[in-house]
Amino acid sequence: MEHPPPDTKDWTWVLNEPCPECDFDASTIEPEDVAGRVRANAAAWRAVLGRGEIVEQRPPVPPGRPPRWSALEYGAHVRDVYALGAERLLLMLKKKHPTFANWDQDATAIEDGYRRQDANKISYDLAVNAGRFADLLDKVRGDQWQRTGMRSDGSAFTVASFALYLLHDPVHHLADVEKGFEAIKEASD
Numbered sequence: 001m002e003h004p005p006p007d008t009k010d011w012t013w014v015l016n017e018p019c020p021e022c023d024f025d026a027s028t029i030e031p032e033d034v035a036g037r038v039r040a041n042a043a044a045w046r047a048v049l050g051r052g053e054i055v056e057q058r059p060p061v062p063p064g065r066p067p068r069w070s071a072l073e074y075g076a077h078v079r080d081v082y083a084l085g086a087e088r089l090l091l092m093l094k095k096k097h098p099t100f101a102n103w104d105q106d107a108t109a110i111e112d113g114y115r116r117q118d119a120n121k122i123s124y125d126l127a128v129n130a131g132r133f134a135d136l137l138d139k140v141r142g143d144q145w146q147r148t149g150m151r152s153d154g155s156a157f158t159v160a161s162f163a164l165y166l167l168h169d170p171v172h173h174l175a176d177v178e179k180g181f182e183a184i185k186e187a188s189d
């Protein structure tokens with residue numbers, strides 16, 4: 001298989017319980033703190049994507065297991081997640097209970113050719129998109145945190161829960177990338 005499998009899991013449970021894979025715990029984070037965490041996360045991605053050739057390598061997987069994404073591919077994905085986050089947040093702030101368009105993550109990765117993109121450009125664009133998302137969150141006031149929106153699969157969000165939900169993805173994938181780097185190093189020892 002050339003491409004990692006699509007991530008079709010529904011991750012909305014991370015709003016109600018800690019994520020065992022990356023230790024993200026939504027119950028410990030105030031929505032008002034998400035913007036700061038987004039900016040810190042973008043800085044961490046910049047460091048990760050600046051690590052040279054290793055960012056282009058996919059971690060080894062046991063025979064028969066699907067491939068895992070390289071740091072570069074995860075970075076490109078997170079860049080797009082932040083762009084989508086800003087778009088959806090803006091929609092929730094402007095429209096009454098909007099429904100989000102569907103986004104097939106795997107199709108995006110294939111169509112946009114994540115593997116062939118430049119790490120420095122991904123790093124820069126990720127920071128720009130994260131900054132835009134964080135800037136929008138900075139402007140959310142009072143009742144606006146309770147404005148609503150719905151994903152095409154029926155999952156309903158408030159601005160507050162959406163902010164937390166969106167933050168988990170880039171945090172989770174940063175942990176994926178660190179694990180991937182370890183696996184690559186172990187395989188080369």
Ligand SMILES: [Zn+2]
Pocket residue numbers: 019020021022023024168171172
């Ligand atoms: Zn997680």
